[in-house]
Amino acid sequence: MMYGPHGGFFFLGPLVFFGLLVLLVLFVLLAVALMRKRGGFDRAQLMAQRFANGPSATASAESILAERFARGEIDAEDYQTRRSVLRGERTQEPPPPPPPVGTEKTEPIPPTS
Template sequence: MYHNDPSGWGYALMFVGMALFWGLLIVGIVAMIRYLGHGMQTPHNVPSARDAAEKVLAERFARGEIDEAEYRTRLATLRAETAS
């Protein structure tokens, strides 16, 4: 009757199968790129909390908001807290 041609269900199954194939292939490629790219990140570029605090303190000293004695006292306090 159909002379070896797929029926409507055959076309639907082919469409679903191809959509699943391409979807899984794309998801696999994205996952592989994210996995391989994760190891290439360099955490050395991220400043630590102490470095950020020291920078803010130095900026306040440069603007004249605090004097040298207060700057040195606070800097020593920051460095003592992070050493512990």
């Protein structure tokens, strides 16, 4: 005698799905644990190796500054000033900033007749 359209075994569908899902999660966790145990999954160590022999921050900043000068974004005086600041060779103080806009003293316009 049949019990429903699946012969009474309709409850096995979700059980099989969740069983396979649990097996997949266990497999991933096992793989991660093995990678960590072997030392092949240390993110901090990978980042340290990547940047150990890279350019210093000053060299990187100087190359960006040189690119800006080459594109004409800054003039020669500005380039030399900024490069000396990066290298720690600053010898003179920068000029004072201009006064804020709107603070200039103006005389009133006389009325016209």
